Amino acid sequence: MPDRDVSPATRRQRNRAVALLVIAGCVNYLDRSALAVGTPEIRADLHLSFEQMGLLLSAFAWAYGLAQIPAGAAIDRYGPRRALGVGLVLWSAAQISAGFVGSLTQFMTARVALGLGESPMYLGGTRVCADWFALRARALPIAIFNSSSALAPALAPPVLTVLMLAFGWRAMFVLAGLAGLGVALAWVRLYRPPHEAGIPRQDIETIHSEDTLHVVHLGLAQVAWLLQFRTAWGMFFGFFGVVYLSWMYATWLPGYLETQLHLSVASTGFWSAVPLAAGFVGAMAGGFITDFLGRSGMEAVLACRLPVILGLLVAAGCTAAGALAGSAGAAIAWLAVGLFAANAASSCGWALAAVVAPSNAVASLEAVQNIGGSLGGTLAPFLTGVVVRLTGSFTPAFLLAGAIALTCAAVYALMARRRIIAPA
Structure with missing residues (x-):
């Protein structure tokens, strides 16, 4: 880890914190991915149409998005230890309950509860990194933590496919939920914030030496204050494209490979992992590039913002190329590069909030940004399902995603340019 101007004991504790976040993030995205991996079997078992399946795939993102502001405010007020602990228990229980549903309504309810429980995860994780790492050293640990959002989807298709083929899709959900309960116990027992962890006061002063003044507002007043700034709105609209693109891949890639490229269920589980593995590498690469x-x-804000813009541009082009490719191999290769670039942009987007906002407002700014992302995550699976039904092809849906990514690159370039400074 960067930032060596602190004691070895402090480095050990914060590295343990990042390791816990990566594990929790992997379980987080493993739970999200279970529905996408089980789509064909769930559709057949519950007799769902493409549009109903798209609605079900979107239910998580609606709840996740609506919960962002309350989750961010709770994290900045009560701290990530409590907020993430509660969230882990809630989302794990929701995931287990999904294994026992018998109708679309019941499944929608379980996915909504999953979205509510998972809402503090990445906001809280970024706040943990802001609490433990100095300003110029935050991008890399945030990228390492954020890479779990790419690592888990890369592991999910083969792992969850094996579980589903061996035990059925219902058991797949239950086992993933039980893993989350184990992580919840580890988080509450092992994580403490710096001021409760017994680290030297000098280390805390070193970590926050470059931070701006703390915001005096708390809760919704803090969010209202943030929305006075153009940068906050740029991050809101820009992150829409980042998450739209990544959620289209996460929710419909197995269906695309099986339906349009005519791969078998087993082959789909394997080949889905190739672009998703490239996405994991991209998420890690984003942190190293920014660092x-x-x-x-390079100035800290520009060092985070520039890779977001370039990543979205590359992702837009590669997604369009993958949609127009003439073979399965070429399509998978283009989509792998596209998801690499999209996830690099995502990592740097998360790091951007940790350098533009006062440290005690990071989770609230992340919440504002992530609401925009959640709108993209909500619309991506539903619009993709609608476009596929209307056109009989995934190609127009992929071209639409590329156009959205291109537009959002321009938003980051024009709007998310300056730090948010609290008044003295």
Whole structure:
């Protein structure tokens, strides 16, 4: 980890915190991905149409998005230890309950509860990194933590497919939920914030030496204050495209490979992992790129924002190329590069909030940004399902996603340019 100007004991504790976040993030996305992996079997078992399946795939994102502001405010007020602990228990229980549903309504309810429970995860994780790492050293740990959002989807297709083929899709959901309960116990027992962890006061002063003044507002007043700034709105609208693209891949890639490229269920589980594995590498690469740019002298905000813009541009082009490719191999290769770039942009987008906002407002700004992302995550699976039904092809849906990514790159370039400074 970067930032060596603290004691070895502090480095050990914060590295343990990042490790716990990565594990929790992997379980988080494993639970999200279970529905996408089980789509064909769930559709057949519950007799759902493509549009109903798209609605079900979107239910999580609606709840997740609506819960962002309350979750962010709770994290900044009560701290990530409590907020993430409660969220882990709630989402794990929701995932287990999904294994016992008998109708679309019941499944929608379970997915809504899953979205509510998972809402503090990435807001709280970014706040943990802001609490434990100095300003110029935050991008890399945030990227390492955020890479779990790509690692889990990469592991999910083969792992969950094996579980589903061996035990059925219902058992797949129950086992994933039980894993979450184990992580909840580990988080509550092992994580403490810096001021409760017994680290030297000098280390805390070193970590926050470059931070701006704390915001005096709390709760919804803090969110209202953030919305006075153009940067906050740029991150809101820009992250829409980042998450729209990644959620289209996460929710419909197995269906695309099986339906349009005519791969078997077993082959789909394997080949889905290729673009998703590239996405994991991209999420990690985003942190190293931002860290390199910052250490080379580039201003911290630009070092985070520039990779977001370039990543969205590359992802837009590669998604369009993958949609128009003439073979399965070419399509998978283009989509792998596209998801690499999209996830690099995502990592740097999360790091951007940790350098533009006062440290005690990071989770609230992340919440604002993530509401925009959740709108993209909500619309991506539903619009993709509608477009596929109307056109009989995934190609127009992929081209639409590329156009959205291109537009949101321009939003980041024009609007998310300056730090948010609290008045003295």
